[in-house]
Amino acid sequence: MAIKVKFFASLRELTGKNEALIDYREGMTASQIWALVVDGMDMPADIMVAVNMEYVKGDPVAQDDDEVAFFPPVTGG
Amino acid sequence: MAIKVKFFASLRELTGKNEALIDYREGMTASQIWALVVDGMDMPADIMVAVNMEYVKGDPVAQDDDEVAFFPPVTGG
Amino acid sequence: MHIELRAGDFDPYAEVAGYQAKLAPGKYGASAVFVGSLRDFNEGERVTGMYLEHYPGMTEKHLDEICERAREKWRLLDGLVLHRTGDIKIGEAIVVVAIWSAHRGDALDACRFIIEDLKHQAPFWKKEQLPAGGRWVEKNTSGYAKQV
Amino acid sequence: MHIELRAGDFDPYAEVAGYQAKLAPGKYGASAVFVGSLRDFNEGERVTGMYLEHYPGMTEKHLDEICERAREKWRLLDGLVLHRTGDIKIGEAIVVVAIWSAHRGDALDACRFIIEDLKHQAPFWKKEQLPAGGRWVEKNTSGYAKQV
Numbered sequence: 001m002a003i004k005v006k007f008f009a010s011l012r013e014l015t016g017k018n019e020a021l022i023d024y025r026e027g028m029t030a031s032q033i034w035a036l037v038v039d040g041m042d043m044p045a046d047i048m049v050a051v052n053m054e055y056v057k058g059d060p061v062a063q064d065d066d067e068v069a070f071f072p073p074v075t076g077g
Numbered sequence: 078m079a080i081k082v083k084f085f086a087s088l089r090e091l092t093g094k095n096e097a098l099i100d101y102r103e104g105m106t107a108s109q110i111w112a113l114v115v116d117g118m119d120m121p122a123d124i125m126v127a128v129n130m131e132y133v134k135g136d137p138v139a140q141d142d143d144e145v146a147f148f149p150p151v152t153g154g
Numbered sequence: 155m156h157i158e159l160r161a162g163d164f165d166p167y168a169e170v171a172g173y174q175a176k177l178a179p180g181k182y183g184a185s186a187v188f189v190g191s192l193r194d195f196n197e198g199e200r201v202t203g204m205y206l207e208h209y210p211g212m213t214e215k216h217l218d219e220i221c222e223r224a225r226e227k228w229r230l231l232d233g234l235v236l237h238r239t240g241d242i243k244i245g246e247a248i249v250v251v252a253i254w255s256a257h258r259g260d261a262l263d264a265c266r267f268i269i270e271d272l273k274h275q276a277p278f279w280k281k282e283q284l285p286a287g288g289r290w291v292e293k294n295t296s297g298y299a300k301q302v
Numbered sequence: 303m304h305i306e307l308r309a310g311d312f313d314p315y316a317e318v319a320g321y322q323a324k325l326a327p328g329k330y331g332a333s334a335v336f337v338g339s340l341r342d343f344n345e346g347e348r349v350t351g352m353y354l355e356h357y358p359g360m361t362e363k364h365l366d367e368i369c370e371r372a373r374e375k376w377r378l379l380d381g382l383v384l385h386r387t388g389d390i391k392i393g394e395a396i397v398v399v400a401i402w403s404a405h406r407g408d409a410l411d412a413c414r415f416i417i418e419d420l421k422h423q424a425p426f427w428k429k430e431q432l433p434a435g436g437r438w439v440e441k442n443t444s445g446y447a448k449q450v
Contacts, residue, residue: 006209008207008209008277008279009207009279009281009290010279010290013290050209050212050277053209053211053212053215053216055275069209069212071209071277071279072279072290072292073292073293073294074273074274074275074276074277074278074279074294075273075278075279075280075290075291075292075293075294076206076208076237076248076249076272076273076276076277076278076279076280076294077190077237077248077249077269077272077273077276077278077294083357085355085357085425085427086355086427086429086438087427087438090438127357127360127425130357130359130360130363130364132423146357146360148357148425148427149427149438149440150440150441150442151421151422151423151424151425151426151427151442152421152426152427152428152438152439152440152441152442153354153356153385153396153397153420153421153424153425153426153427153428153442154338154385154396154397154417154420154421154424154426154442165319167315167316167318167319167322168315168319170315171313171315171316174315179339179342179392179393180340180341180342180343180392180393181341181342182339182341183338183339183340183341184336184337184338184339185335185336185337185339186334186335186336187333187334187335187336187337188332188333188334188335188406188409188410189332189333189335190331190332190406191327191330191331191332191333192328192331193328193329193330193331193404194327194328194329195328227449228447228449229447244327244328245327245328256341257443257445257447258336258338258417258445259444259445259446259447259448260447261336262336262414262417262445262447263446263447263449266410269406269410295405296407297405297406297407297410298407298411299376299377299405299407299408299410299411300407301375301376301411
């Protein structure tokens with residue numbers, strides 16, 4: 001009964017967190033997970049969110065065992 | 078007082094000519110040069126003409142010492 | 155198609171030549187290759203190196219999906235996508251995208267499609283090393299040039 | 303930019319790598335490369351080889367002009383155009399166009415511009431060797447793909 005939370009790049013440095021494991025509670029959305037893990041720090045406007053390694057839009061509800069990742073705009077290539 | 082005439086690719090094979098040297102006469106156009114060198118054979122509709130290694134359009138008048146080339150649509154690359 | 159992340163430096167043209175050598179000669183008439191390399195300047199600043207972070211698992215998955223979309227849109231014979239990760243030196247290759255097709259239109263269009271999608275969607279993040287310290291690149295620029 | 307006609311076979315990627323090795327590292331961020339190779343089929347027929355005729359003097363002059371136009375339109379650092387002449391075997395490279403620029407938009411656009419102009423304007427003519435004999439190729443096809 002857990003959700004794995006990941007942070008990358010500047011958000012990893014900003015939050016000081018690489019990965020976190022939180023207890024699953026029914027109905028938790030991505031923004032609630034963010035707030036819970038980073039102690040109320042504001043979510044950047046241009047944040048990208050992936051659930052189970054797929055991009056999601058809006059503020060989806062997480063399921064048990066989901067992996068939820070937060071990261072800034074990508075800059076590869 | 079001469080004009081050098083060149084043929085390439087399928088037009089070289091069609092006319093049986095690679096190169097010809099003809100006497101310069103004032104006012105000769107490309108199509109008159111073609112007719113003179115190939116004994117009245119029709120000029121193909123899609124022919125390309127270059128004078129001194131530059132493409133020309135229409136039926137330009139040749140100058141003394143010009144090099145006039147006739148060839149089919151190009152197919153390099 | 156072969157997609158791979160590499161932690162060490164590679165010669166992009168040797169990789170492309172080696173991959174092509176395994177393809178049946180006479181089938182491909184066109185190959186389109188894009189190579190991105192690390193410049194020593196960006197946004198007016200001198201750059202001395204770069205760290206490339208990615209999301210293990212999602213990055214590979216996303217690159218697979220980009221290539222699959224390209225295969226659906228164009229008639230392609232094969233492709234190679236290599237992308238560096240970790241610490242990169244000036245002048246080293248960051249990414250190579252190579253596409254083989256019977257015809258050039260398909261190869262050129264697919265190559266560009268893949269590099270644009272990769273730049274804007276694939277989970278990679280660049281941290282430039284500047285004389286004053288590290289700086290995360292905030293946004294990739296458009297890949298469509300204005301003519302001079 | 304370097305422009306050259308070659309009567310013998312060459313390895314396009316080794317040529318591009320060799321040329322790039324002479325450029326200052328850290329200045330180019332993007333290289334776009336197109337390689338055209340001889341296929342063993344065309345317009346429904348089996349092709350066994352090819353003869354490539356050109357117009358000595360005018361061909362080089364025209365390629366120079368194409369590259370000059372590309373340099374006027376985009377911000378380019380350097381370029382390499384190699385084109386085969388004479389007898390070509392299946393799978394061999396016919397042409398390579400490589401463009402280096404700081405940014406990918408310029409490199410990709412200029413590479414495509416040069417190969418399209420070369421295909422439609424540079425004085426080269428292909429004679430395919432078919433099982434039944436030689437056939438002059440009558441027209442190059444468009445380089446802009448329809449999506450599947």
